[in-house]
Amino acid sequence: MSKTGQARVLTPEQFAHLLHVIQEHRYPEKNTALVQISFKLGLRVQEIALLQIKDVAELGPKSSGQRSFKLKEILALPAAYTKGADALKRSRxxxxxxxxxxxxxxxxxxxxxxxxxxxxxxxxxxxxxxxxVKKHRGKSRDLPMSDLALRTAIENHLAIRLEANPSVKKTDPLFLTQKGGPYSPNTLQEHVALMQRHWAGIERASSHSGRRTLMTNIIHEQKKSVKVAQKIAGHVSPSTTLIYEEPPEESLKEALRDAGYKYVG
Structure with a gap:
């Protein structure tokens, strides 16, 4: 049975609109990278908040006030990241x-x-x-960063970060708040929801929409096995992944629309 209050699965048109409106606000490079990671890799918001520069790129030596970097092919996400902010002792x-x-x-x-x-x-x-109390075990996973738009977004974000501060460390957070500090999971959750609901006007979208949109695409559009989706999502149990087997809203809308054609009047 479908749960109430589930995060909205975005259509390709809604996702394109979200990327467009992000360009009209401050820090478009950072926000584009945030959205691309959420929708293309399916990371949980607390995992994104804990990402460090070394997780996505190799930093080169500082030379003449500049800093080069090379984007990695694989994002190796540690199991500890799935435990939230306490994994790095940022909050209690x-x-x-x-x-x-x-x-x-x-x-x-x-x-x-x-x-x-x-x-x-x-x-x-x-x-x-x-x-x-049962402790959340977490699960590490290797996620290929092969999508061109994803790679471009991260590269643009890092280029601006390094231009502003060539002395950054590889262990620095990948994303910083306007005040220059690391995001807490709650703050990032609110920010991602703000971009989708208020900037793009997408009703019922949330910080989980990127993850749910990706899982829905893998299972329903690509027809991949639950095992593939489980590996990407980082679920310990396949029963958790089965939640995403529920038909997306667009499928329900299409079914009701087609039924209406036969029962006119």
Whole structure:
């Protein structure tokens, strides 16, 4: 069953319009590169926020106040990037548990343990009996950067970065905010959504639209296997990738339109 509130899958026309309106705003090279990486490689917004220059390019030596670079053929995305900002200790997040569950066997053991502690007069704190939080494992993946528009966008962005500051380090963030600092996942999420919804006027588009558009294209348009989509998406389980097997909005619209032709009046 389709989930409500899913990110919009952009049509080729909407994507072209998005790229066009980006040129009418500040930092078009950076924003074009952001969008191209999202739609052509399917990176999560937190993965884009954590990208470093060394992930996409080799920096040359600084010479006469200038800095050269060579774009890589493969983006080798570390598994740690999928864990969000904490992977590089940029921010700390707090997690408040709202629901816990136990197997029948574990629950019986827990009750017996509490009974034993109560009889011994020991202090009992509920949080001491919570099951361990499952940590997100993440999954590394190698993504070929073969698309010409993608490569051109990244090259244009890097050229401007290096011209403005030839002393950048290879470990510096690939994308910087207007204030010159790294993006947090939340800030970048809002920025990518802003470009699509407000600049391009695409209803229900979000920071996840690029990833969902790519996965939908791979499965529905290219007819590739779920295994291929899973590898590109970096999903640990293929069941997660199956979410993208849902028909895109354009297919539903076409089906309803065709049905309407036969039932006129």
């Amino acid at each position: 997040s707090t997690y408040q548990r709202r629901r816990i569950s136990f197997s029948v066997h574990d629950f019986h053991q827990l009750v017996q343990r509490i009974e034993t502690m109560a009889k011994a007069g020991a202090e009992i704190k509920p949080e001491d009996f919570y099951p361990e």
